Amino acid sequence: MGHKNSNGKRTEKYEKILDAAVKVFAKKGFYQSRVSDIAREAGVADGTIYIYFKNKDDILISIFEEKMRIAISIFQQELAQGENALSKLRRFVHVHLDLFRQNPELAAVLQVELRQSSRFMKEYKKVELKRFLDLIGDIVKQGQEEGFFRKDLPVSLVKRFVFGALDEIISTWVSSGGKFNLMDYADALSDLFIRGLGTVKVLEGVVDSSGEGGVPESASLDFKEGGMEL
Amino acid sequence: MGHKNSNGKRTEKYEKILDAAVKVFAKKGFYQSRVSDIAREAGVADGTIYIYFKNKDDILISIFEEKMRIAISIFQQELAQGENALSKLRRFVHVHLDLFRQNPELAAVLQVELRQSSRFMKEYKKVELKRFLDLIGDIVKQGQEEGFFRKDLPVSLVKRFVFGALDEIISTWVSSGGKFNLMDYADALSDLFIRGLGTVKVLEGVVDSSGEGGVPESASLDFKEGGMEL
Amino acid sequence: MGHKNSNGKRTEKYEKILDAAVKVFAKKGFYQSRVSDIAREAGVADGTIYIYFKNKDDILISIFEEKMRIAISIFQQELAQGENALSKLRRFVHVHLDLFRQNPELAAVLQVELRQSSRFMKEYKKVELKRFLDLIGDIVKQGQEEGFFRKDLPVSLVKRFVFGALDEIISTWVSSGGKFNLMDYADALSDLFIRGLGTVKVLEGVVDSSGEGGVPESASLDFKEGGMEL
Amino acid sequence: MGHKNSNGKRTEKYEKILDAAVKVFAKKGFYQSRVSDIAREAGVADGTIYIYFKNKDDILISIFEEKMRIAISIFQQELAQGENALSKLRRFVHVHLDLFRQNPELAAVLQVELRQSSRFMKEYKKVELKRFLDLIGDIVKQGQEEGFFRKDLPVSLVKRFVFGALDEIISTWVSSGGKFNLMDYADALSDLFIRGLGTVKVLEGVVDSSGEGGVPESASLDFKEGGMEL
DNA sequence: GATGAATGAGTTTTCATTCAT
DNA sequence: GATGAATGAAAACTCATTCAT
Numbered sequence: 001m002g003h004k005n006s007n008g009k010r011t012e013k014y015e016k017i018l019d020a021a022v023k024v025f026a027k028k029g030f031y032q033s034r035v036s037d038i039a040r041e042a043g044v045a046d047g048t049i050y051i052y053f054k055n056k057d058d059i060l061i062s063i064f065e066e067k068m069r070i071a072i073s074i075f076q077q078e079l080a081q082g083e084n085a086l087s088k089l090r091r092f093v094h095v096h097l098d099l100f101r102q103n104p105e106l107a108a109v110l111q112v113e114l115r116q117s118s119r120f121m122k123e124y125k126k127v128e129l130k131r132f133l134d135l136i137g138d139i140v141k142q143g144q145e146e147g148f149f150r151k152d153l154p155v156s157l158v159k160r161f162v163f164g165a166l167d168e169i170i171s172t173w174v175s176s177g178g179k180f181n182l183m184d185y186a187d188a189l190s191d192l193f194i195r196g197l198g199t200v201k202v203l204e205g206v207v208d209s210s211g212e213g214g215v216p217e218s219a220s221l222d223f224k225e226g227g228m229e230l
Numbered sequence: 231m232g233h234k235n236s237n238g239k240r241t242e243k244y245e246k247i248l249d250a251a252v253k254v255f256a257k258k259g260f261y262q263s264r265v266s267d268i269a270r271e272a273g274v275a276d277g278t279i280y281i282y283f284k285n286k287d288d289i290l291i292s293i294f295e296e297k298m299r300i301a302i303s304i305f306q307q308e309l310a311q312g313e314n315a316l317s318k319l320r321r322f323v324h325v326h327l328d329l330f331r332q333n334p335e336l337a338a339v340l341q342v343e344l345r346q347s348s349r350f351m352k353e354y355k356k357v358e359l360k361r362f363l364d365l366i367g368d369i370v371k372q373g374q375e376e377g378f379f380r381k382d383l384p385v386s387l388v389k390r391f392v393f394g395a396l397d398e399i400i401s402t403w404v405s406s407g408g409k410f411n412l413m414d415y416a417d418a419l420s421d422l423f424i425r426g427l428g429t430v431k432v433l434e435g436v437v438d439s440s441g442e443g444g445v446p447e448s449a450s451l452d453f454k455e456g457g458m459e460l
Numbered sequence: 461m462g463h464k465n466s467n468g469k470r471t472e473k474y475e476k477i478l479d480a481a482v483k484v485f486a487k488k489g490f491y492q493s494r495v496s497d498i499a500r501e502a503g504v505a506d507g508t509i510y511i512y513f514k515n516k517d518d519i520l521i522s523i524f525e526e527k528m529r530i531a532i533s534i535f536q537q538e539l540a541q542g543e544n545a546l547s548k549l550r551r552f553v554h555v556h557l558d559l560f561r562q563n564p565e566l567a568a569v570l571q572v573e574l575r576q577s578s579r580f581m582k583e584y585k586k587v588e589l590k591r592f593l594d595l596i597g598d599i600v601k602q603g604q605e606e607g608f609f610r611k612d613l614p615v616s617l618v619k620r621f622v623f624g625a626l627d628e629i630i631s632t633w634v635s636s637g638g639k640f641n642l643m644d645y646a647d648a649l650s651d652l653f654i655r656g657l658g659t660v661k662v663l664e665g666v667v668d669s670s671g672e673g674g675v676p677e678s679a680s681l682d683f684k685e686g687g688m689e690l
Numbered sequence: 691m692g693h694k695n696s697n698g699k700r701t702e703k704y705e706k707i708l709d710a711a712v713k714v715f716a717k718k719g720f721y722q723s724r725v726s727d728i729a730r731e732a733g734v735a736d737g738t739i740y741i742y743f744k745n746k747d748d749i750l751i752s753i754f755e756e757k758m759r760i761a762i763s764i765f766q767q768e769l770a771q772g773e774n775a776l777s778k779l780r781r782f783v784h785v786h787l788d789l790f791r792q793n794p795e796l797a798a799v800l801q802v803e804l805r806q807s808s809r810f811m812k813e814y815k816k817v818e819l820k821r822f823l824d825l826i827g828d829i830v831k832q833g834q835e836e837g838f839f840r841k842d843l844p845v846s847l848v849k850r851f852v853f854g855a856l857d858e859i860i861s862t863w864v865s866s867g868g869k870f871n872l873m874d875y876a877d878a879l880s881d882l883f884i885r886g887l888g889t890v891k892v893l894e895g896v897v898d899s900s901g902e903g904g905v906p907e908s909a910s911l912d913f914k915e916g917g918m919e920l
Numbered sequence: 921g922a923t924g925a926a927t928g929a930g931t932t933t934t935c936a937t938t939c940a941t
Numbered sequence: 942g943a944t945g946a947a948t949g950a951a952a953a954c955t956c957a958t959t960c961a962t
Contacts, residue, residue: 051946
């Protein structure tokens, strides 16, 4: 993972090119970016890029690998500190937004470019993205076990629900050029998720109703096997 | 909008090319698709395409405009039949999923390709997507006025929240090649939205708590002006 | 074989490019020739070449195919008129030299470029060249049956012997830039072959010796199976 | 000739690189070979090659010069032992085949690569190849003086005839990957040459005819000045 | 309007050669 | 002398777009 010199140390140039690529891809998009743009941004010759990367595709893949690896490790560290699923979900939302807020260019690449459907990327996305989605999935499962989250929803649906909603907010922020404060929305988003997912146990803290409490509509939801799983 | 002959009637070839483009873009992606691929798929000569479209970009833009126009009109028709925001939201989710289920190739293009950040597309997305997002936004506003939806959440956040979550589910379905039944999730998604957004009035139907009902956390949410709006 | 338009007629451009390629390859060699050189020589745009040929290699292969086909058909026609192996061999030498004399550039390509060892070419050469060598081989076999040529020499050796000797003379002529008259050597070469290959029956017309005639050394030649055959 | 250190001694690395180049060129051809391939094969750094050779071309030229020098000196030694032109020609054929049999890779380079017509190589070939051809030419001349070989054939033609025929046999052997026993053909080839070239005096040992012996056709061969000479 | 052959600008990629260490 | 990372010129090839028919 990463390009290492004989000492096994990641080389400076490799990082420089990768960072330049993030910047360039973020600005112009993968297909609109020229390898020479990346070279110029990195301050190296065009040919140098091919010492560190097999080809242009490999750069994008490497960004994904490299950055996802870092991102996931950050998430795992953060989530380890959460006590229960509720706090973990709040943390997750917070870290996700914060991470992208701190790396807007990376966000742009990850959010926008990796959506592209070139065949190789689809395959790629599947593997790496799955690990990311599973971070959410694990929280959801834990929440269901702890009795915080409804059990009548398939985890595979919920994790994508959460991911998609966050994704869109970040995309909006990226598209806006970072004009608004992304973190302002962290609590609201966590809240939307928790209310949406929450069991009575959770909602009691929200609702003051003394009604008899009808069976939630969703109680009738009945997901058969063989459903969603990318 | 659309290519019309002297009678103002949309020509058959125009439609043929547009449909071919949807198919081709869906399969290979915009940048990986050749104009000649579209021509072959449409059964016309390469040059013919340039009679109906200014250039390759224009084809994608036209797909967006054309299809969005149709989609939005369908939505408006459907939503007109909804009584209140709750039923409208349910309808919206249902129609959205159903529309894409019926046009998987169109879904692929709209979901995947239009995510690309080529400059021209960003501009276009803004305009057309805005109208789509506003359909959701209007429902949310109505819901807030009717007392079904919390007022402490900015509509701009909520509409993107809803759009993003639906978007991701559809993307998953597209990526899976339509393997699972998209409509199975309509109710669950509506439910997640409604619970997340719902006021006490709504949640009463869900929660049976007889507690005094703590102030919802989200009560403290306070979004200043100048926030999110793409 | 050849590039044909919808009427099945070989297109003019295809021929123009092929001829230009012969000229350019002859002058600078395959690897030293630029596709743009060929395009300029042919008076077409670079891209046009790729309408008629898959790639640069394909041009060389096509020259070989195309010209070899023509050459072999000329040979077959000429040889059909020969009465016996002796006259056929003379004809073969004459036609071979004459053909290249008339197409010095083609000679240069066939003689020099096709000697190159790129893997694909090796395979190619084998097939096409074999047919050419077999033209000689057939004459030799016929001569052996007619009693003109010694039977103690493997046809596979002899055909290459003849080909190699002619080849080198032509190469010399090509290298010299066509300075000497190639046809002047036709009879001498035929003579060298016929004497070398000839049986007593043939040599009687040459030698006036009344000696007892020792068994020719070559009588002891004994070629085992599994020898030369490319 | 050769790279010498301050002591005038050829350095070990120079030889290592040259041998590596022979191997690499033989396998992939000059233009398909990378300088780095040679470096790897030689076990040195890319840059080291440029200490011993001016550039890539210079490596090929050096192979030719170096190996030709050795080959020619071997030939001269061997030929010195021949008594007359007949035995010398037999020796020449034998040594030629044997030399290449023992150095198949060198053979591949000399046979195949030097056929390429890059401008620089043409010049080189001329000089070095001439010395080689002259070895044959000298034998032919001697044979003519000794009365063994016909005087009506230009030496320049005959030496190329001999060279070309041998060349092709070796090429076949090289192309076959050394599958057959090259030496098996030495006598047959010598025999073909000697019969082709031989005067009555020589052929008497071959033909037992007591006929009066018509004037050989070749008697009429009359080569004017200014003919073949590369 | 329709065609599709031709165009040539624009890109990726390669690799001989250099030069600081 | 030796290294090998860096260079950047050069070349094959692609494909959106044009335009004569």
